[in-house]
Amino acid sequence: MSHDCQSCGACCAHFRVSFYWGETDTAPGGTVPAKLTIPIHSTYVAMRGTDRHPSHCIALAGKVGEQVSCGIYTQRSSSCKEVMAGDEQCNKARRAYNLGPIINQPQEEAEIPC
Numbered sequence: 029m030s031h032d033c034q035s036c037g038a039c040c041a042h043f044r045v046s047f048y049w050g051e052t053d054t055a056p057g058g059t060v061p062a063k064l065t066i067p068i069h070s071t072y073v074a075m076r077g078t079d080r081h082p083s084h085c086i087a088l089a090g091k092v093g094e095q096v097s098c099g100i101y102t103q104r105s106s107s108c109k110e111v112m113a114g115d116e117q118c119n120k121a122r123r124a125y126n127l128g129p130i131i132n133q134p135q136e137e138a139e140i141p142c
């Protein structure tokens with residue numbers, strides 16, 4: 029997670045985080061612990077806790093908007109990697125928690141996304 033993400037976590041507690049079941053560790057090459065997921069239909073699963081409202085990923089530790097961490101950071105799904113600090117989805121999630129938008133800096137100065 030980038031510096032912004034470590035004090036945020038809003039996207040991990042706002043959206044349904046779903047992805048192809050083949051990303052779970054029950055499939056060859058899969059990484060996401062299957063026990064932390066729940067099937068949502070025949071080929072897709074979601075991170076537990078994000079399949080309901082209010083959403084909160086089971087792997088998210090800490091308090092949104094203060095200090096957070098992902099318990100499976102190196103094993104997280106492609107959907108987790110898609111949201112970039114400062115993009116539309118990011119700022120949508122942040123708005124839901126009354127956190128101000130992140131304004132992206134020029135590419136060479138941008139932080140590594142979470």
Ligand code: SF4
Nearest residue numbers: 033036037039113118
């Ligand atoms: S991508 Fe955006 S919403 Fe998600 S944790 Fe990082 S700063 Fe927060």
Ligand code: SF4
Nearest residue numbers: 040085087088098108
């Ligand atoms: S697995 Fe980690 S990065 Fe993905 S939604 Fe959950 S806490 Fe966020």
